[in-house]
Each structure stands twice: as C-alpha cells, then as structure tokens.
Amino acid sequence: MTKFADVTVGAELPPVSYPVNRLSLVKYCGASGDFNFIHWNERIARSVGLPNVIAHGMFTMAQAGRYVTDWAGDAGAMVEFGVRFSAMVVVPDDDAGASIEVSGTVEEKLDGNLVAVALTARSGDAKVLTRARAVVRLP
Amino acid sequence: MGVNADYLGRTFPATEPYEVSRVKIADFADAIGDRNPLYTDAAAAKAAGYPDVIAPPTFPIVITMAASRAAIGDPGLGINYAMVVHGEQRFTYSRPLHAGDVVVAQSTISGIREVGSMTMVTTQTDIRTLGGELVCTGYGTLVERGSA
Numbered sequence: 048m049t050k051f052a053d054v055t056v057g058a059e060l061p062p063v064s065y066p067v068n069r070l071s072l073v074k075y076c077g078a079s080g081d082f083n084f085i086h087w088n089e090r091i092a093r094s095v096g097l098p099n100v101i102a103h104g105m106f107t108m109a110q111a112g113r114y115v116t117d118w119a120g121d122a123g124a125m126v127e128f129g130v131r132f133s134a135m136v137v138v139p140d141d142d143a144g145a146s147i148e149v150s151g152t153v154e155e156k157l158d159g160n161l162v163a164v165a166l167t168a169r170s171g172d173a174k175v176l177t178r179a180r181a182v183v184r185l186p
Numbered sequence: 187m188g189v190n191a192d193y194l195g196r197t198f199p200a201t202e203p204y205e206v207s208r209v210k211i212a213d214f215a216d217a218i219g220d221r222n223p224l225y226t227d228a229a230a231a232k233a234a235g236y237p238d239v240i241a242p243p244t245f246p247i248v249i250t251m252a253a254s255r256a257a258i259g260d261p262g263l264g265i266n267y268a269m270v271v272h273g274e275q276r277f278t279y280s281r282p283l284h285a286g287d288v289v290v291a292q293s294t295i296s297g298i299r300e301v302g303s304m305t306m307v308t309t310q311t312d313i314r315t316l317g318g319e320l321v322c323t324g325y326g327t328l329v330e331r332g333s334a
Contacts, residue, residue, distance in 0.1 A: 123224065127276070
C-alpha cells in the first residue's frame with residue numbers, strides 16, 4: 048500500500064496499458080446497463096458518422112480509476128475522481144482490439160493525508176481523457 | 187436552442203431503492219477487467235476494514251445514470267437524446283459503496299450552458315442510504331451537439 052509519507056509531489060507513476068476489445072464492450076454494456084448501439088453495433092456506429100464501434104467513456108474512466116486504486120493499494124481510497132472525455136476510443140473487430148494507456152503524476156499533497164494525481168489516458172494517437180484527476184486518501 | 191433553461195436547479199424525484207449486490211459488483215469488476223480482490227472476496231474486504239465487498243470507483247454510474255436519465259429525458263427540458271455524448275464525469279465519495287448498501291439516487295440539473303452550437307447539461311446526482319447518509323455524488327455532463 049502506498050504511504051502518504053512516501054509520496055513526492057511531481058513524481059511520475061509508471062504508465063500502464065489496458066486492453067479493450069469487442070468482448071470488453073459487450074460485457075460493459077451488460078454490467079453498466081448502457082446498451083447504446085454505438086458501443087456494439089458497427090453498422091449503426093458507422094451510420095451515425097463514427098469510424099467504428101467506440102468504447103463507453105465510462106469504460107475508459109474505469110481504467111483510469113483502476114490505475115489509481117492499484118497505485119494506492121486500496122480500492123476504497125478514492126475521495127474524488129473526475130475526467131473530461133476528449134476523444135473516442137475506437138475498437139476494431141479484430142483479435143487485438145485497442146488499448147488505453149494511462150499515466151499519472153502526483154500533483155498535490157493535501158491536508159488529511161490526501162494526494163491528488165493528475166492523469167492522462169491515450170489510445171493510439173488520441174488523448175482520450177483530459178482534466179483527469181483523482182484524489183485518494185493514503186495511510 | 188431547444189434546451190429549456192428554466193430547468194436549471196430543478197430536482198427530480200429520487201429513484202426506487204437500489205440494493206448493491208456482490209454479484210453485480212463482481213460482474214462490473216469483470217467487465218472493466220479489474221481483478222482487485224476487494225471487489226470479489228468478502229473475506230479480503232473485511233480484512234481490509236470494509237463491511238463486505240466494495241464497488242469500484244466508477245460503479246456508482248450504474249445508479250446515477252438511471253436517475254439522471256429521468257432528468258435528461260424529461261420532454262420539457264428539450265434535449266435531443268440522439269445527439270448527446272458524455273462530455274464529463276466526476277464523483278465525490280464519502281466512502282466506497284459496498285454489497286448490502288440500499289441506496290436511492292436523486293438528480294438536480296445543476297448546469298446548462300451553450301458553447302457555440304453545443305449545449306451542455308450537467309446533472310448532480312446524490313446517492314444516499316435509506317438512512318440519509320450521503321455516500322457519493324456524481325456530476326455528469328452531457329453534450330448535445332447542435333443539429334443546425
């Protein structure tokens with residue numbers, strides 16, 4: 048578990064790459080209740096002008112959340128978590144799918160053992176999250 | 187623009203009680219590919235000081251979405267749902283949700299703003315236990331792309 052005393056402002060956290068394929072999206076549709084066609088039906092996705100099926104924004108946010116809780120070492124450490132969805136994660140119908148690369152920097156140490164982490168998430172050349180920030184409480 | 191600015195500040199009725207279950211948390215954790223044992227192993231969660239398995243940080247969207255959909259889908263607001271994308275999402279937590287929690291969610295339209303041909307509508311949704319404890323607040327911004 049990451050300790051508050053061991054955290055340095057400005058420290059960069061190692062990047063992690065998370066895979067996403069069509070099966071991920073079908074599962075996420077079911078688990079979240081968001082069955083929007085653009086997340087599983089290529090025909091409809093293209094008919095509304097998208098390049099292909101795209102991941103749910105919340106799926107991408109979940110990967111950023113996982114990145115933070117894995118770093119913190121406590122899945123219940125999150126105090127605040129916010130993102131802006133800035134680009135689509137396009138998921139082709141092949142074995143590889145797509146990937147979401149998340150990285151983070153310790154932005155601030157706050158009262159009450161709180162640490163703010165600034166996050167970036169990319170898929171291919173696109174920055175898929177901006178203004179992404181999590182605040183965790185560390186021991 | 188078609189969006190009715192009079193809806194700013196309007197609060198909608200709370201949802202029916204939602205019971206957070208171990209199975210739903212496990213399904214959600216599996217769907218996001220997160221193998222953290224605190225989401226699936228009650229003994230591990232208890233050893234870490236939680237009453238039961240806890241839910242991942244983005245799990246509350248399952249609960250807030252149902253409530254905010256009622257707000258955003260109100261015909262009087264005038265949002266064209268076919269033209270909507272998810273622009274921003276934020277949560278504040280007083281603690282993680284855990285299996286066994288029974289909660290209700292209530293949405294307020296907390297922001298309406300127009301940027302060029304786009305209209306952004308933000309809903310604030312509070313998740314509370316039946317006893318009134320505020321567990322989590324979600325702020326979701328939907329962007330209606332102008333059709334003009």
